[in-house]
Amino acid sequence: MEIISSKAILKPVLQQLHAVYERSGKDAFITALHQSVLKKKIRFPLLEFVAAALSGFIPEKEQTGITDRITGLKEIGGNVIAGILLQLRLPEHFDQSVEKACEYIIAGDQWYVCDIIGERVLGHALLTNPRKTIPLLKRLAEDSDKWIVRTIGVATHYAVKKGLDAAYVTPVFELLLSLANTTDFHTKKGIGWGAKTVARFHPQIVAQYTQQIGSAETVKQWFRAKINIGLNRSRIK
Secondary structure, rough: OOOOOHHHHHHHHHHHHHHHHHHHHHHHHHHHHHHHHHEEOOOOHHHHHHHHOOOOOOHHHHHHHHHHHHHOOOHHHHHHHHHHHHHOOOOOOHHHHHHHHHHHEEEEEOHHHHHHHHHHHHHHHHOOOOHHHHHHHHHHOOOOOOOHHHHHHHHHHHHHHHHHHHHHHHHHHHHHHOOOOOOOOOHHHHHHHHHHHHHHHHHHHHHHHHHHHHHOOOOOOHHHHHHHHHHHHHOOO
């Protein structure tokens, strides 16, 4: 598999993709993107660079149609590009971007689809617009799809690691705590990931819930284990 390792290599590729989009339309563009980018070995930051470039020449009204097509290709890198395109739409199209992200996560039906898109859309939404996103996450916690519930932990991990204000970390941790008795493997992984990150960066918040965390009736052992890992890493720092 060919490796693309720099923006310098990608820039002429992006110029060609722009030309194909303008000259030959969406179908030809998707085919060209698939062959010239998604079938190559490219690191995620460079795929994010590609997505930002695409957002500059794909008309706003056509972007979600393009993300539909990209995720339909079932390439791992396509999730990165779709996630960033939706992320860039959050300020003006918050509800639609979140809805599309959830749609792609469910359709993808894989942990990596959930995590790649969940971080870039719901995680970024939580970091940049917590007042609007926290009530949304509370609604998603009641969803019947395991990937959507997993995304709550994924989003928490991303936002907390990137510096979410402690005032907003508290209600998000309470939400994770309310999901601490789940038994689904993939959901546990996501919720545990978020809990571990909260414990690592905000041990003082976790300390306020010591009694609740210790309850065997409402909190499973896997959740306590993740909390302890995070607390241990916090002490190491």
